[in-house]
Amino acid sequence: MCALLSGGGYAERVAVPAGQLLQVPAGVDLVTAAALPEVFCTVWSNVVMTAGLRKGEVLLVHGGASGIGTAAIQIGRALGARVAVTAGSAAKLERCRELGAEILVNYRDDDFVEVVREATGGHGADVVLDIMGGPYLARNLDVLAMDGRITIIGTLGGRDAQVNLGAVMKTRARVTGSLLRRRTPAGKAAVVAEVCEHVWPLIESGAVRPVVDRVLPMAQAAEAHRVLEAGEHVGKVLLTT
Numbered sequence: 001m002c003a004l005l006s007g008g009g010y011a012e013r014v015a016v017p018a019g020q021l022l023q024v025p026a027g028v029d030l031v032t033a034a035a036l037p038e039v040f041c042t043v044w045s046n047v048v049m050t051a052g053l054r055k056g057e058v059l060l061v062h063g064g065a066s067g068i069g070t071a072a073i074q075i076g077r078a079l080g081a082r083v084a085v086t087a088g089s090a091a092k093l094e095r096c097r098e099l100g101a102e103i104l105v106n107y108r109d110d111d112f113v114e115v116v117r118e119a120t121g122g123h124g125a126d127v128v129l130d131i132m133g134g135p136y137l138a139r140n141l142d143v144l145a146m147d148g149r150i151t152i153i154g155t156l157g158g159r160d161a162q163v164n165l166g167a168v169m170k171t172r173a174r175v176t177g178s179l180l181r182r183r184t185p186a187g188k189a190a191v192v193a194e195v196c197e198h199v200w201p202l203i204e205s206g207a208v209r210p211v212v213d214r215v216l217p218m219a220q221a222a223e224a225h226r227v228l229e230a231g232e233h234v235g236k237v238l239l240t241t
């Protein structure tokens with residue numbers, strides 16, 4: 001089994017409510033399975049359960065090469081959406097393209113509002129999955145299509161933002177956010193049940209795959225943190241005991 005934890009993932013043993021357990025998908029080994037619950041529960045609950053991404057819509061994923069981003073690209077494609085991503089290097093954008101992203105924006109060189117608008121014939125993004133928070137909110141509103149949805153799951157850039165409410169009204173924007181950890185056990189179980197029903201078959205068929213950058217022994221946890229902080233990874237970094 002693998003599990004969606006409520007924290008404490010560095011422990012050697014952990015207790016979770018039964019509703020947070022998932023059968024390891026067929027064809028996935030136990031270590032690789034550790035890469036699945038957190039990212040796919042986060043992506044599914046935000047992009048699908050909250051933002052309601054539909055076939056044919058445009059999904060913009062910030063940090064496309066992150067653990068969350070690599071899962072979001074694949075879920076977006078599996079649902080029949082066009083996927084746009086931001087990432088910080090050409091090599092990472094290429095990895096995103098291999099996973100199914102179509103519109104690629106190097107956030108160091110280009111403005112994602114301009115690139116996504118141009119690539120979609122002015123339409124913009126129907127759903128934005130955001131990890132940057134404050135500094136990206138105004139531009140996330142600018143890139144939004146009519147009736148667009150922004151779902152904020154991280155504040156890597158900061159928590160404060162100033163917003164022109166005209167931009168919210170203009171597109172009938174919906175701005176939401178969530179923290180998986182803050183969901184009750186029943187709330188987590190509801191997400192896990194949907195992920196088992198809808199995502200696990202995609203993993204078992206090979207349409208969606210875990211993206212693991214490297215696996216390190218627990219004794220090298222400091223090295224794992226160094227890799228993450230330096231941004232050297234694409235997807236997940238796993239620790240084993």
Ligand SMILES: NC(=O)c1ccc[n+]([C@@H]2O[C@H](COP(=O)([O-])OP(=O)(O)OC[C@H]3O[C@@H](n4cnc5c(N)ncnc54)[C@H](OP(=O)(O)O)[C@@H]3O)[C@@H](O)[C@H]2O)c1
Pocket residue numbers: 038042062063064065066067068069086087088089092107131132152153154155156178179180181228231235
């Ligand atoms: N709310 C929830 O329930 C929940 C659950 C899980 C995770 N999260 C959050 O989701 C975020 C991603 O987690 P993770 O583990 O997948 O992270 P990660 O693998 O460490 O990746 C962080 C990403 O941030 C990107 N980034 C940095 N500056 C950026 C910018 N200016 N524009 C666009 N992207 C930028 C990096 O892109 P480059 O490497 O290309 O520079 C990198 O891909 C974190 O903030 C985490 O706390 C939230």
